[in-house]
Amino acid sequence: MTEDPRVQELITLKTIAETMNQSNDITLMLNTVLEKLLELTGLSAGWIFLSDQTGEFECVADLHLPPGLLYADKMPMRCGPCWCLDRFWSGRLNKAVNILNCKRIENAEEYSWGDTMGITHHATVPLRSGDRQFGVLNVGFPGKEHFSNDELSLLQAVAFQIGSAIDRMRLYAAEQRRAHQFARLGEFSRALGAAAGSTAEPERLTALIVTLIKEHLDWPFAAILESTPGGSFILRAIHGNEQTAKPNTQFTLPDNHWLRKVVRDRQISAAAPDERARLADIEGFQGLLPAALTSVQAAPISLISAPSGGILIVGSELSRQRDCISSADGEVLEALAEHIAIALDGSLLELNRRELALLEERNRLARDLHDSVSQMLFSLSMTAKGVESLLTNNQQKAALSSVRDIQSLSKDAQKEMRSLIMQLRPIGLEAGLLTALQKYGERLELTVRTQAAGIRELPRHVEEGLWRIGQEALNNVHKHAGVAEVEVTLVLNSSTAVLRVSDKGRGITQKRRLAAASTSIGLSSMKERTEALGGQITITSKSRSGTTIEVFIPLPPK
The missing domain is CATH 3.30.450.40 (GAF domain)
Structure with a gap:
């Protein structure tokens, strides 16, 4: 001094x-x-x-x-x-x-x-x-x-x-990081929305979520746990060391474990150094927990569909001392958990809706079988009984006519069964959606003119959904339009698929169309399938001027 x-x-x-x-x-x-x-x-x-x-x-x-x-x-x-x-x-x-x-x-x-x-x-x-x-x-x-x-x-x-x-x-630094992380959270949310639209399976979605966290946020490690009503946990998805896995391993934790506190208190919690190190002992974490993690935090995932909820765990390799990430990341983590909860709840609701749609489809096919094939088989039985009576009374000419009726009825029953089987199993989609619809129309004795614009691969569930909608539209032309020609157009671009089915048949008035919308199983089925794919359907029809059904389906990024 x-x-x-x-x-x-x-x-x-x-x-x-x-x-x-x-x-x-x-x-x-x-x-x-x-x-x-x-x-x-x-x-x-x-x-x-x-x-x-x-x-x-x-x-x-x-x-x-x-x-x-x-x-x-x-x-x-x-x-x-x-x-x-x-x-x-x-x-x-x-x-x-x-x-x-x-x-x-x-x-x-x-x-x-x-x-x-x-x-x-x-x-x-x-x-x-x-x-x-x-x-x-x-x-x-x-x-x-x-x-x-x-x-x-x-x-x-x-x-x-x-x-x-x-x-x-x-x-x-915390304000800078908070702004940066919330901007990245917006990117994550958009990517998650697109991903959720292309897959409804929660298992695939959870794996996609942890991968998107690595891609869009500054967390090289992420894991999603499900909390079971019995108090144990299931490791649904984990990303670390540039790998993503879906272990689905079940394990229990001590009552004083910090992750149990996250579920019990419904609050974000950071792991102490010894708690962070013990994560490597959990089955499914081995080999995927980066050794350089300096911070691990967990947030509760509150699910409407699963009251026990889940946990989101993220890890950072940034220094807390120099970058002060705890408070900024905590706010982003809380918002991230809410986004994930909405996506997972939406995925489970979509699965339930698909199950209901399948049930409705089975009920419709059961009604169709009853109204068509079952009645034909009953007519066959009665006609055969009449033939037996005619032959007994040596009325051979009348019996021959009845036998011809039996042949005709059996052909119609066979045709109807083939049509219903086609609805159950979409054979021919491997050749493309338009080709499959054209062949289906031919079985209905319709001349189907197809037109395509744009080229891109459709997700499987979108292609099958458009196939079912197109089937129903062609069935309606066959049953109600009174014409044998129909035009089917498919327009594809980077974000939308548009299917258009048009005929120049009888058409229907606005009043009849509104009444049919609430009673027609076919129209309801097309509307439900379109909404299940996140799209919109419009029906334009005038009496004696034809009908056009147009379906818009959003597509995920390539």
Whole structure:
């Protein structure tokens, strides 16, 4: 210290304040401030640890460390606790103090890591801003075993300045990251919406979700757990180390496990270092949990379809000390869990709707069988009985006519059965949707003219849905239009598939069409299938002017 400590103190504080306003990067600022502090105070070495109350720490700045502390790429500064950090973690370091000796220096001497340049002691100052504590500042000088009150007061004032600067920079970094993460969350939401439209299976959707988290957010690790009513968990999907898996492994956790608290309290929770390490013991996590994770957080997924809910776990490789991600990521994580819950609930509802549509389809086919094939078979039975009677009475000519009726009825029954079988099993789609509809129309004795615009591959469920809708439309032409010609058009682009079925038949009036919409199983079936695919259907028809059915289906990105 100089001979005029008051003047030197003012110069030091002024210089430090000017230095801290030159950068928003914490590491750069701390190294620059440490250099200025040692230069102005005449001390020879210093280092700064940033730490929280979890027992983790990071040496983010150091200057003129003796060789003994530089051993093995500064291993003594990265590993193991020391007396100053122990006091900091236990809450006993509230102001600048003299440390009698330095444990890291003692270790360097004991294990012959290198020369300590005569430094045996250092002063330790907590870095804080209000109630928030960020770490410790250590400074030393060869042969110096004691710091005066004036020296400690100056170091304390500098530490307050550093703490305020760290607080400001962390708040700024948190706001920057929050804005960045919410922007990425918007991208994730759009990608998830497109993905949810192309798959209704929850198992596939959960695997897609954890992959999208890696692609659109700064979390290289993500996992989705399902909480069962019995209290156990099922690992549905996990992404880590550039791999995605669907283990579907079931496991139990102790009552005091932090993940149980997430489910019980319905709140976001961060894993302590030991809890983070124990995740690797869970079946299904092995090999997929990155070793470099510095932060793991979990958020509850509240599902309407599953009261027990689930858990979203994400992991970050960013340093919490330098980037202050906890608060910013927590808000994004909470919003992300809500997006995922909506997507999974929608997926389960879509599955239920498809099951209901299948049930309705079975009921319709049962009615069709009863109204057509069953009646034909009954007529066959009665006609055959009449033939038996005629033959008994030697009325061969009348019997021959009845036999011909039997043949005709059997052909009609066979034709009707083939039509119903085609509706159950879409044979011919491998040749393309338009070709399949054209062949189906030919079986109905219709001349189908097809037209296509645009080329792209349709998702299987979209193609099958359009096939069913087109089938029903052709059936309506066959039964009601009174014409033998129909035009089928398929228009494809990057985001939409449009199927149009037009005829120039009888058509129907607006009044009759509105009445049919509530009673016609065929029209209801087309509408339900279209809505199940997230699309819209329009029916344009005029009496004696024909009918056009147009279906718009959104397509996921290629």
